[in-house]
Amino acid sequence: MAELTRDDVAHLAGLARIDLSEAELDRMVGELGVILTSVAQVQQADTDGIEPMSHPMPITNVTRPDEVRPSLTADEALSGAPESELQRFSVPRILDED
């Protein structure tokens, strides 16, 4: 597989909203590179004719009936929020990248 570049790491960090310093970026390129190389060994296994799998158990159609269950109270819901106002979660301004 293609080598992981510094730009790739910066892009992923951006998507994940993680601030990395220049030094951290350099270090992560190396560390992530090692991880990818290790994982790449798995790709050498012969998988011809084997269906890709996304779930460990071959089960389907696990559903629940459309019946209302108790929700949290607003106080409980907001108890983990760093800030709240008007019974709502307060979040930093959004769309500053526009």
Added chain:
Amino acid sequence: MTTTVDEVLPYDEALAAFDPVMGLEVHVELGTNTKMFCGCATTFGAEPNTQVCPVCLGLPGALPVVNAMGVESAIRIGLALNCEIATWCRFARKNYFYPDMPKNFQTSQYDEPIAFNGYLDVEVPGEHGEEPWTYRVEIERAHMEEDTGKSLHVGGSTGRIHGAEYSLVDYNRAGIPLIEIVTKPLTGAGERAPQVARAYVAALRDLLKALDVSDVKMEQGSMRCDVNLSLRPKAGEPTSPEQAAVPLGTRSETKNVNSLRSVERAVRFEICRHAAVLSNGGSIVQETRHFHEDTGATTSGRIKSDADDYRYFPEPDLVPVAPSREWVEELRATLPENPAEHRRRLQTEWGYSDLEMRDVLNAGALDLIERTVAAGASAQSARKWWLGEPSRRANTEALELVAYADQVGLTPAYVAELQSMVDAKRLNDKMARQVLEGVLDGEGAPTAVADARGLELVQDDGALEAAVAKVIEGNPDVADKIRDGKVQAAGALIGQVMKEMKGQADAGKARELILSTLGEG
């Protein structure tokens, strides 16, 4: 925020040079009791953050479970849209960071939608005496996903997102089941593209309502439409092979267009805007745009960027959905009458002419009339009332008739009540109109309005007889003419009798009385 006004080309010029291609994405909130992946209620308008739980708040360790009714509704929608139903499909995570999605991903479907390859035939109303036109909208897919929370922007100017200092989020809506219905690129509509778009969304709304899977209230956001539009150079008639061979142009995506009228206007505006850019030698930027009801224009939103790298992957917390063919066939048997056939049947039952039916459909009054007839009114009277003052006012306020009626509290039962008062000779036509205005002004039910305004035909025959005698006595010449058989002269006397009775008399009865008094009855 930029406030540049986009240049537009006149519609006719745009269509002379270019061929429009549309793609419509409609999101429908299902009317299930609970959310898609948890048992939280979905009641509209509940107090903020009172219909949330660890699953829909995305708290660590919470495990989602699929709502069976959500899957059932999705399959029924797919079948009604003539789609194939997947034998096996999965949910996928669409990863992005935005505060209205607490999990930092939306549970959606990616390359394995539950329904795909369908179509919906829509009837486009004829304009300027043209025949109605049936256009086949090809459906690419219909897939299951979940809605996001609602944000309130604080600070800045007017609660808008731009300039806001911070936002307050209510997650009651987060996790409500959504079905996204995506068309294939719609070509061949030519200058009727805006009407085709509107007719499709209207037909879809009727269909979803008939399926009873959603309340499809566009003004409340339970049905929302994104309009993708592109132009390509004109190469022949819109439906010609020469035109079909021209590659598609770059598209813009106008988000959350929230009424039928707006869908039509948004398509028309984007055609004129694209045409202006392209004829000036410019190129279209692939971006999202926002439609403004007040101006009928769209403005630039977000440009497609790196942030749209959603890194979809199969949702590991949910097992695949594999509807058995037996179940699919059972659900197929529950499908209601197709709305187009339903309309034809009603037209026959009601005895409406094609022209009357077209007016009813254009006014969006079919369902209201159907319910009014069910409440006991005749089809003709129901049509007369709904297409009168309520339609006029809805139009003035740029609202769909249904939305307007909802807003002012005019129900089919009220209209039937009004007509029954006319039939019972409690009100004459003029008084009934006044009562209807009272209802529209929020004065309550027709009976209450009539009582409050003192509108009631005088039932006292003695008073009417006295008025008739007085008018005949005061108009001997006219009375002689009627005695000589000129019955039409009675009109002049009826007017005077009504005046004597201060309008509160039954004109038909007055006429009878005048004629019988003068020996012509």
